[in-house]
Amino acid sequence: MANEVCFRTLEYLKQPWELDEYKSRGGYEVLNHILKNKIEPSEVVETMKTSGLRGRGGAGFPTGLKWSFISRNAPGQKYVVCNSDEGEPGTFKDRDILRYNPHQLIEGMVIAGYAIGATVGYNYIRGEFWEEYERFEAALEQARAAGFLGDNLLGSGFDFQLHSHLGGGAYVCGEETALLESIEGKKGQPRFKPPFPAHFGLYGRPTIINNTESLSSVPVILKEGGEWFKELGVENSGGSKLFSISGNIKNPGVFEVPLGTPFSELFKLVGGMKDGHKLKAVVPGGCSSPVIPGEQMMDLTMDYDAIQNAGSMLGSGAIVIIDDQQCMVKLLDRMSYFYHEESCGQCTPCREGTGWLWRVVNRIENGKGRQEDLDLLESVCGKIAGRTVCALGDAAAMPVRGMLKHFQEEFQYHIDHKKCMVGAGPTKGLG
Amino acid sequence: MNKFMNPLQTRNKEEIFSAEIREDIDRWIAKYPPEWKQSAVMAALRIMQDDNGGWLTTELMDDVAEYLDMSPIHVYEVATFYSMYELKPVGKHKICVCTNIACMINDSDAIVKHLKEKLGIGFGEVTEDGRFSLKEVECLGACGGAPMFQIGRKYYENLTPKVVDSILDGLE
Numbered sequence: 356m357a358n359e360v361c362f363r364t365l366e367y368l369k370q371p372w373e374l375d376e377y378k379s380r381g382g383y384e385v386l387n388h389i390l391k392n393k394i395e396p397s398e399v400v401e402t403m404k405t406s407g408l409r410g411r412g413g414a415g416f417p418t419g420l421k422w423s424f425i426s427r428n429a430p431g432q433k434y435v436v437c438n439s440d441e442g443e444p445g446t447f448k449d450r451d452i453l454r455y456n457p458h459q460l461i462e463g464m465v466i467a468g469y470a471i472g473a474t475v476g477y478n479y480i481r482g483e484f485w486e487e488y489e490r491f492e493a494a495l496e497q498a499r500a501a502g503f504l505g506d507n508l509l510g511s512g513f514d515f516q517l518h519s520h521l522g523g524g525a526y527v528c529g530e531e532t533a534l535l536e537s538i539e540g541k542k543g544q545p546r547f548k549p550p551f552p553a554h555f556g557l558y559g560r561p562t563i564i565n566n567t568e569s570l571s572s573v574p575v576i577l578k579e580g581g582e583w584f585k586e587l588g589v590e591n592s593g594g595s596k597l598f599s600i601s602g603n604i605k606n607p608g609v610f611e612v613p614l615g616t617p618f619s620e621l622f623k624l625v626g627g628m629k630d631g632h633k634l635k636a637v638v639p640g641g642c643s644s645p646v647i648p649g650e651q652m653m654d655l656t657m658d659y660d661a662i663q664n665a666g667s668m669l670g671s672g673a674i675v676i677i678d679d680q681q682c683m684v685k686l687l688d689r690m691s692y693f694y695h696e697e698s699c700g701q702c703t704p705c706r707e708g709t710g711w712l713w714r715v716v717n718r719i720e721n722g723k724g725r726q727e728d729l730d731l732l733e734s735v736c737g738k739i740a741g742r743t744v745c746a747l748g749d750a751a752a753m754p755v756r757g758m759l760k761h762f763q764e765e766f767q768y769h770i771d772h773k774k775c776m777v778g779a780g781p782t783k784g785l786g
Numbered sequence: 787m788n789k790f791m792n793p794l795q796t797r798n799k800e801e802i803f804s805a806e807i808r809e810d811i812d813r814w815i816a817k818y819p820p821e822w823k824q825s826a827v828m829a830a831l832r833i834m835q836d837d838n839g840g841w842l843t844t845e846l847m848d849d850v851a852e853y854l855d856m857s858p859i860h861v862y863e864v865a866t867f868y869s870m871y872e873l874k875p876v877g878k879h880k881i882c883v884c885t886n887i888a889c890m891i892n893d894s895d896a897i898v899k900h901l902k903e904k905l906g907i908g909f910g911e912v913t914e915d916g917r918f919s920l921k922e923v924e925c926l927g928a929c930g931g932a933p934m935f936q937i938g939r940k941y942y943e944n945l946t947p948k949v950v951d952s953i954l955d956g957l958e
Contacts, residue, residue, distance in 0.1 A: 432819075444886045444925035477817075482832070482870045483882075483926050485939035518817040523828050523868030526924060540824035541860070543866040558822060601888040601929035608930045642887060642925075675929070681891050687891050693924055699867075 357669035359587060359595050361785035362611040364453055372490055374497040377458040383503055386462050389469060390511035396427055399470040400586025403573070407593025412438055412529065412566030413641060413671040414746075415659055424553035425471040425561050427748045433473035434557045436564040438534055439480040439487075442526040445673030448597035448609045449567035453480065456571060457494035461517060465503065468515045471563055475516050478567075480532050482522040491519055491637065526697035531564045531743045533699065544701045545745035561565045566671075568597055580752035587614030590667075592658035602676035605629045614658040617665025621674065632678035636761070637663050640670025642690050643750035644778060646683070667757065681773045683762040687754060688713070688720040694751035705748035708739035712755055719766055722773035729766060732759060803852045807833060823854045827864050831871055840880055841872040869923065877912045877919030879957055882936040885922055888929035890953060897933050898922075900947040903924065904954070918954075 364371045364380040371377060391398065404419030425433060441449040452460055464476045470630045480488045495517060498504045506514045529532045532546035535557045556562020572594065575652065576584045585593035592614035598621060601607045605626030612621065620638070628634055634649035639657075645667045647655070655661050662669045677686070691713040700706045712735055715728050736752035743749070759766065768776040795943055803811065811830045818825035830850045835842050851861040865871045872880075881901065885894045902908055905918050912919040928934045931943025942953055 441927045442925060445888055445929050446925075447927045447929050450927050481927065482868070483923075483936060486941065503792070520817070521829065521832070522824075523832070523864070524923075525868050537828070538818075538825055539822065540827040540854075540856070540864065558819060599929060601932055603891055607932070649819035666888050674893075675888055677891060684864070686887060686891070689887055691886070693886060696924060772931075 357595075357613075358611045358751055359613075360575045360584070360611065361452055361456060361459065361568055361597055362609075363575060364459070367508075367551050369428045371455050372457050372494060374458060374494070374501060377456075381578070382458055382574075383462055383501075385577045386465055386503065387509060389577070390464060390513060393511070395473065399466065399577065402581040403582070406576045406584040407570075407581075407588065407591075408569060408572055408576065408584065409592070410566055410657065411568035411572070411596065411671070413443060413643075415667075415669065418565060418569050421553065422467070422471055423566070424551065424564055425563060427470075427472040429472075429561060429585055432475065432558070432560045433471055434560055434562040435467045435471065435473045435476035435570075436531075436535065436538070436552075436557060436562055437464055437476065437478040437530065437567055437570050438529060438564055439478055439484070439567045440522050440529045440534055441481055441567070442529050443671045443673055444690075445599060445601060445638060445675045446671040447599045447601070448672065449482060450487055451597070452567050452571050453484065453491050453608045457491045458498065459574055460491075460567060461494060461498050461503065463570035464517055465508070465515045466573050466577065467563060467565070467570060470510065471561075473561075473563075474514045475540055476518070477557070478517065479520045479528070479538060480519055480521055481528075482524050485521075488519060488521055495519065501740065510532075520526045525699075526693075526749055527699045528744070533745065534564065535562065540701070544643070544699045545548045545747075554573075587613045589613075589656070589658050591660050596657070596669075596672050599673055599674045600625050600674045600676065602674075602678050603628055603630070603632060603678035603681070612657070615656050615661075617656050618674075619653050622653070625676070628676070628678050630678075632680055634676065635679040635681060636677045636683070638673075638675040638677070638754075639665075641670045641673040642675075642693065643746075643753055644668040644670045645753050646677075646761060647757075648679075648761050666760070668753075680777065682720075682777050683758055683765045684716065684720045684775070685759045688716045690754045691716045691751065694747065698751070699746060702743040702745075702748065704739045704742040708735050708748065709733045709748050709751045712739075712751060719769050722769065724766070724770040726770060728770065729759065729763065750774050773777065797852065799853060802849050807837060808853075815854075823861070824856050826847070827854055827856060827861060828868070829863055831861070835871060839878070840876040841874060854879075875912060875916075876921075878917050879937050880919050880921060882921045882923040882926070883936055884924070884926045884928075884932070884936075888925070890935040892932040894933040896947060897935070897945050897950060900950055912921035917957075 368376045408418045409415040528537045528543040528546045533543040537543040552562040560571040588594045595613045637652040695713040698709045739748040740752040814829035815939040816827040834846045847861045909922045934943040
């Protein structure tokens with residue numbers, strides 16, 4: 356079983372992003388049904404709760420529960436915001452939704468608006484995704500012309516306007532409150548919580564903000580039922596999930612499979628390692644999730660609990676598969692540079708700590724490491740994690756801890772011998 | 787809305803930008819609540835950057851501030867926070883090379899080395915003829931096609947030095 360939810364129309368259609376083709380596979384029927392039959396919004400929220408859908412952006416918070424925090428009858432404007440600011444290194448699934456199935460996302464967002472009583476939505480697309488933005492804009496135009504967006508949708512009296520907002524290049528804007536700040540025309544610095552967006556969101560109004568994949572799942576969940584979706588997956592991990600799989604493999608790509616699918620099956624789907632090299636390690640849920648050694652990974656299933664029990668995170672479902680030619684010190688050097696570069700600078704532990712982590716890993720990588728650096732890295736991690744407004748600080752610490760836990764001998768070798776122990780040869784800049 | 791209006795603003799909106807630019811920016815302003823014109827600041831900066839050959843001057847940022855009834859400092863904050871805004875001239879073709887993990891383990895180093903040798907410039911530099919500039923960027927969300935880069939608005943994936951040559955040779 357694969358391609359049941361976000362990719363369900365793709366294999367049957369030539370141009371699945373076109374309205375006519377989407378409609379030919381049942382597109383907008385769920386929205387039509389809800390509006391025509393005036394389905395109780397609370398019923399929609401209940402179905403989402405039953406489905407067990409957990410936020411697909413990385414945090415895994417139950418989507419239905421998030422929706423239920425909004426008081427539908429509270430007066431004033433409410434908002435639905437979609438987080439298409441896909442930036443977690445290794446993740447490239449939302450891009451495929453925007454490119455290939457934009458109408459399902461639109462339908463999901465209109466239904467979300469109906470469920471919480473919001474009449475305006477924004478889709479925040481990362482600025483680099485220009486081609487995806489244009490595809491989404493074209494879909495918006497089609498949906499408006501067909502009466503699926505605008506005033507008095509299908510004669511129901513329900514209005515919903517949907518706009519896209521383009522980002523400007525900032526990883527931290529994937530954090531939901533930073534994203535809201537960004538729509539408000541400010542620097543993308545996360546807000547202190549509480550209050551949560553359900554009470555004080557975009558423009559200070561009640562807001563739900565969900566990932567592209569989460570919102571695109573909505574029409575299918577409501578069509579097939581919450582139980583159906585839940586049964587696709589396993590305990591505590593309902594549904595299927597898009598996995599972005601990249602690295603030293605033969606056939607990288609985005610694959611939709613049920614949660615709980617063994618990693619070994621996904622490994623077969625991508626054709627295994629390329630160039631005859633061996634599997635060394637796997638980053639299972641985006642750059643921020645701690646690395647897992649290859650042989651351990653081959654025994655794991657891809658669901659929230661299994662990956663968490665192995666000491667990592669399912670995150671955004673971004674799997675980076677690493678072969679035995681790669682130096683883990685060099686890899687961590689690049690990861691740590693990323694967090695240093697992307698820290699928004701608001702919280703001191705993250706702003707300063709990410710710089711420390713990078714500089715220390717970088718000197719180990721460049722043969723200038725000291726024995727005490729390994730303890731220093733752990734100490735800096737402990738001074739960042741849990742001490743910042745948003746999760747970027749934790750995200751910077753986790754890969755460091757994962758690497759030191761599983762591949763400490765490579766760091767030790769770098770310190771002792773001032774060179775790499777793996778096939779890639781001596782570290783750059785060293786004799 | 788804004789408590790910190792620019793005291794220097796005296797021009798009519800029509801005097802700030804051409805009709806074409808205004809139409810473009812106004813289309814974005816219309817997406818947001820009337821009292822939140824500043825939500826269009828990111829779009830307005832991008833539009834002005836594109837109109838100015840790929841980079842923003844302080845004067846242009848001030849114009850955006852005036853047009854959106856924002857204080858200039860708020861516009862500078864946005865322009866300096868997000869990586870896609872350029873505050874120095876760039877090449878006609880801005881090559882943004884991803885070197886993050888998925889690209890790195892697929893040898894983005896070789897792509898970077900090839901580009902630097904071919905163009906004779908490093909990251910953050912512009913070729914003498916002004917045609918190309920190089921920029922190292924973080925993950926662009928196309929890891930399935932690693933290594934990759936973006937030139938202008940377009941993604942190019944599964945790069946090799948040979949593919950890079952044919953792409954660059956095909957540009958105006």
